[in-house]
Amino acid sequence: MKHYRTIYGLETAKCSWCKRTLNPHPKYSEPIPVKLIEISRNITVTLCLWCFEQEVKEYKECEEDFEETLREKYDAMKLIGLE
Numbered sequence: 001m002k003h004y005r006t007i008y009g010l011e012t013a014k015c016s017w018c019k020r021t022l023n024p025h026p027k028y029s030e031p032i033p034v035k036l037i038e039i040s041r042n043i044t045v046t047l048c049l050w051c052f053e054q055e056v057k058e059y060k061e062c063e064e065d066f067e068e069t070l071r072e073k074y075d076a077m078k079l080i081g082l083e
């Protein structure tokens with residue numbers, strides 16, 4: 001699995017899955033730390049660290065291609081109008 005850099009303080013940060021824009025930790029009042037994952041040539045999914053961890057956990061259980069799994073999820077969300 002590739003290493004995805006965590007980006008802190010990105011003003012436009014918004015998690016593609018849970019839609020959070022702010023760090024949920026009460027101690028920090030800042031944009032949510034995110035990881036940008038390119039799932040295809042022109043689509044980048046933004047995941048907060050919490051959603052990312054969740055995906056990594058699922059990925060380790062089923063060992064499918066990580067980005068492929070995100071792509072399927074992204075497409076499904078688009079279909080039901082969540083993206």
Ligand SMILES: [Zn+2]
Nearest residue numbers: 015018048051
């Ligand atoms: Zn999230």
